[in-house]
Each structure stands twice: as structure tokens, then as C-alpha cells.
Amino acid sequence: MKTDHEILLPAKVNTNRKFFVVMLGVALLLLILNLKNLNFLENVSHVRLDIPTGFLVYNDHCQIEDHSPYDPHTMKYFTPQNYAQCIKKPRLAEVKFNKSSGKYVLIINKPLRKAYGKDLECCYHKIYRPPYDEDADIRVSIGSCWNVTNSVEIAETTENIIVRCKNKKLVDVYLDGFATMPEKDEVRKRLERWKKEDKPIKVMMLGIDSVSRLNLIRAMPHTRQFLERNGWFELNGYNKIEDNTFPNLMAILTGYNTARTAAECDAESSGKLELCPFLWKDFRNEGYVTAFAEDAANLSTFNYLKEGFEERPTDYYIRPFILEAERILPITKLSGLPYCLGYKHEGEYVFDYAIEFTERFNSSPYFGFFWANTFSHNNISDASSMDDRMIKYLNKIQATDSVIFFFSDHGMRFGPTRSSPIGHYEERLPFMFIYLPKWLKDKYPKWEESLRFNKNQLTNPYDIHMTVQSLLRISAGGEIKPADGCPKCQSVFEKVPPNRSCEDLAIEDHWCMCNNYVSESTSQQIGNFLGNFMVAHINNFVMSYKNGNFTETCNKLSLKSVDVLRVNRKNSLYIITFTTDPNGSQFEATVKHSPGSVIETSLRGDISRLNIYKFDAFCVNDGGIKKYCSCSKNVTKT
């Protein structure tokens, strides 16, 4: 295995022999003088860790393989998409923040009106969210429409507006929407109290749902190149801890695992979610201004099969706008999701909101969390349409001197690419990049060194929870609390122990990418045995779930086929992909099978559902059982 300087020097030899001789002389001199070490070489070289080729992580307890993003089975389903304007006609309205008045101004651009016909009458609606209500996350309302001719100042109490213009025949010919961040007394007072001498650390978290590390390379090559050229730090061994978005984001935002969340602040009961210890609460308590935005109201993290927030979770919260805009503005869908919303792509409202946040609170301590689903959730091709747009956003936010986390929660979880040979691998390894502004790199040189080291170590969402928490504590003081779901997890600004295992990081075998598996023939006896074991397990689960309330609603399943079998003999672990009758539900499970031991066969962690279940499970709205339920009756049960 090569060391850093071995890699550096031969490269120089080829280009400049004299330089090499001089360098060698200097190196020898330093060695003779016994000057500390050769740290300066590390700085000029492209630091490479001692990882064998073909691996992302390699230690005694964890070896994560490095696969090609261009695997032909997956590429078969990948077609790059273009970014196209949502509506061809020009955008008539504009909303600007007037710094001297501290208010937003809505402007109707007169010269553009002719594109919409004669005698246009324009007005705007304010969007209201009930202040505190059981349905506050679903039920928003709009006020009456206020006339506007050329421009109008928007009241400070108004957050988010819909603009509507009618022609002479009173037909709506122009509909548009704007998410704004007006001044709030409470926020202003809080920010005034920030009297610390030290510059606050500003934190931005930006996410794109369902994008694996490999799909970022495949679908967003320009974005990735931007990240590399601008010195962002990647975590190659970033392994998800649970199946879908909610638990993986909860691990980051609260440090809780699924069981703890259900016990302390069950998102399925109304009014409970706010009891969770979200990081944005800690930031607010320490004097920060906070924001949270997510697109796709129907499937957003805290609302899909969940009750959402009664009280707005952060100072600025885009959901009321998205809900109303999705009801009023024209929508163009892509892969079943609202891709275009009026004049913009729905994801752009989220990232424009992020930009607005950094501009409005430029010199204040802020924490923002911004999450996009609409251009990535259902098809690996779709994110490519936003590749170049994303660079513009990242470039702007990078210029704000914030610490930035740019990441995903998991890879594609269902559909044909999920069933391809590296589908399970991509699903468990989302991308994670971190940006440090120069002033922090100068102040804490160790962080950079640690991030380089941690690049090829096993890491997970709880580590990110600890990392963000550490930023708050450095900036505002207070004590760091261990992540409840993973006491051994830590900030990635410190080097992690080099021998980390999935067990250390609270990652169940089923989600753990550290064990390498080889294919086993599905015609083996063992495949049938494990398949039947799993079907019995699922049937028992359904029969006993919530006192057997779903026994009659969901069909009893039987094994139809064993589709893929993988084995890790060292640990007696199997990954089995199988299909059940009736109606062909496909699952994937990890099972430990060691004949002769006390418990011969046991399920290791969660069960993945690989094909879309919304048609089978239309009769249940319970997140705990939906993926297992093939409806036997045409009734909806909650």
C-alpha cells in the first residue's frame, strides 16, 4: 500500500526531475533535522488513505465496496432529463424586499402585461396558517384578493402570497405565488440579544430525497464536480440507519431512533411531534433564527401518514405556502410528483427560500433545514434535470460563510433499479457533503484533517446530529448531549475510531453495508426455507399488529418465489429477496441462519418492500403495516 509521499513524488519525477531532486533533498534535510513530521507534504498532496482499490471503507469490522455508478443493469433505466421552463410566458409579478422600509413589495411589471391580454386586473391573496390547531399542517386558508395596479407594499404580518390577474372576461390568466420571510418581532428581539463577541456559526442543511452516493455521480455530475472543486468534504461511508426519510432525518434532527420517537413524541398522534427534541429548538433557545422548508405537501417527512406540527416548528416554515400553492397554481407532474408549480419547479421554491433566508439574516446566527422531494423521489433519472440549477444554489449559499450540509437520506427504495444487482447497495448509501467556510478552517485546522480522515470511515446520521450539535455549542455555548439512538456516535470534526462497526453505530445488519455478500443460487433448499421463514414472520406480524385489528383487512401471504439470495458465510447472514401471493408483493430481508446454535434462524432488523405498495395497501393508512398489507377488502382503515 502506498503512503502519501510515495504518491506525491513519482508524479513530480515525470514532470520535473530537478524539482524531484530538490524536494528529496529538502525532505532528507527535514528528516535529519528531525523537524516534527512531513505535514507540509500532506498539505500539497492529494491526501489518500490506505484503502485498497475497490473499497470505500476498509477496516477489520467494516468493508464497504466501491461500485461503479455506471452498472449496466441500472443504466438501462437512466435517461438524463433536461431542465425546461415551467411556463413559457413571462413572469408578470415580482416580489422584492425593500431594505430601507423592511417590507416586501409586490410589483406587477407593466410592459409584460400584453402577453396576457388587454385590461388586466391583478390582486393578491394572503395565506394564513391557523396559529395552533390540530389540523394546522393541513388546513390553511387564503384571504380575499387585494387589488394591485403597479406595486404594493405587503404588510409585515403577511407571510406568503398568491397573485391572480383576470382579463376582461374575468378569467384567471395569471396565477403565481411567492414565499416571503417578513420581519417578526419575536425574531428581532431574539437576534438583538446575540451579544457574543465571537462570530456566530451559521448552519445550512440542504437535502435532496432518495439520491444515493452513486446517483449523485450519475445524475448530477456537474454538481458533484462543483463540490469537488470547491473543497467540500465527502463522507464515502455514510450509511443510513433506517428504511425511509422520517427515521433517517429524525436521527439527524433529534438523535432519536424509531422506538424512542414512538415512545416520546409519536408523530402519528396529533400534537406529539412537537415534543421531540429537534435541533432547531436548541438553536432557537440559544438565540438563532430558524427555518424549515420542504416540497410535496402530500409526502413530506412529517406529514405523510403522520400528523405533522400543530405549532409552526421554526420561525419560518414554508408548508402553508406549498399547501395553498399546490391547490391554486397549475401543476405539471413528473414521475407522479408535482414537478412544476406555477412558474417554478417545486423544488426551486425550497432552495429559493433557503437563499432568501441567508440574505435576510446575513449577519445573524441562523439554522435552516431545506428538503426537496419533487425532482428525485420516484425515478433515478429525474434529479439530472436540476444538475445545473443546483450549482447556482450551492454557489450562492457557499458565499454566505455558512457551514453547509448537502445530503440525502437514502437511495431509491423501490422500482426496477432497486431490484437491480446494486439496488440494495445504493439504497443504503446516500450522499453526504460538508462545506466549511474559510474562517472556520483557519480557526479550527483540525476539522479539515478529521474530515479527510473520516471520508473513508463508516459514518451515519447520528454522527451528523452530533456534528451539528457541536457547531451550536461552539457558537453559543452549552453542553453536548450524546445521541440517544447511538451513544458512540460523534462529531465528524473529530477523527472517528478507525475500527468502527455497524454495531457501534446502531446500524442493524439489514441496513449495514459493511458485510460483503456473494450470490447464492435461489434453487438451493436454503432459499425456500428462509423464504417460508420470512412469510410466516410477516403473517405473524400482521396478525398480532394492534391486537389483531388488521387480520381481516390484509390477506394472509404465501411464498410465490425466491428471487435473489446473497450470503455472507463468515457471519452466517443471508439477504433474501422474495415475492408473495396474492398480488406479487416483493420484499427483502436479512436473516441470520446458523444451524446448531440456540436460535438457528433470526430476522436481523427491518424488512424492505421493493415494489410500489400503494395499489395493494390502499385500504390501510397505518405506516406500521402498510408495506405488508395486501388488501382483502375494499375498505379504508386508519
Ligand SMILES: *[C@@H]1O[C@H](CO)[C@@H](O)[C@H](O)[C@H]1NC(C)=O
Ligand atoms: C423602499 O422604502 C423606502 C422607505 O420606506 C421608500 O422610500 C421607497 O420608495 C421604497 N422602495 C420601493 C421600491 O418601494
Ligand SMILES: *[C@@H]1O[C@H](CO)[C@@H](O)[C@H](O)[C@H]1NC(C)=O
Ligand atoms: C378591485 O378591482 C375590481 C375590478 O376593477 C373592482 O370591482 C373592485 O371594486 C376593486 N376593489 C377594491 C377594494 O378596490
Ligand SMILES: *[C@@H]1O[C@H](CO)[C@@H](O)[C@H](O)[C@H]1NC(C)=O
Ligand atoms: C395531494 O393529495 C390530495 C388528496 O389525496 C389530492 O387531491 C391532491 O391532488 C394531491 N396533491 C398533489 C400535488 O398531488
Ligand SMILES: *[C@@H]1O[C@H](CO)[C@@H](O)[C@H](O)[C@H]1NC(C)=O
Ligand atoms: C424513469 O424516467 C425515465 C426517463 O423519463 C423513463 O425512461 C423510465 O421509464 C422511468 N422509470 C420508471 C421506473 O418509471
Ligand SMILES: *[C@@H]1O[C@H](CO)[C@@H](O)[C@H](O)[C@H]1NC(C)=O
Ligand atoms: C482493529 O481491530 C483489530 C481486531 O479487533 C485490532 O487487531 C486492530 O489493532 C484494530 N485496529 C486499530 C487501528 O485500532
Ligand SMILES: *[C@@H]1O[C@H](CO)[C@@H](O)[C@H](O)[C@H]1NC(C)=O
Ligand atoms: C381496533 O379497531 C377498533 C375499531 O376499528 C378500534 O376501536 C380499536 O381501538 C382498535 N384497537 C387497536 C388496538 O388499535
Ligand SMILES: *[C@@H]1O[C@H](CO)[C@@H](O)[C@H](O)[C@H]1NC(C)=O
Ligand atoms: C394488485 O396489484 C395491481 C398492480 O400493482 C393493482 O393494480 C391492483 O389494484 C392490486 N389488487 C389488489 C386487490 O390489491
Ligand SMILES: *[C@@H]1O[C@H](CO)[C@@H](O)[C@H](O)[C@H]1NC(C)=O
Ligand atoms: C372499491 O370500491 C369503490 C366504490 O366503493 C370502487 O369505485 C373501486 O373500484 C373499488 N376498488 C377495488 C380495488 O375494488
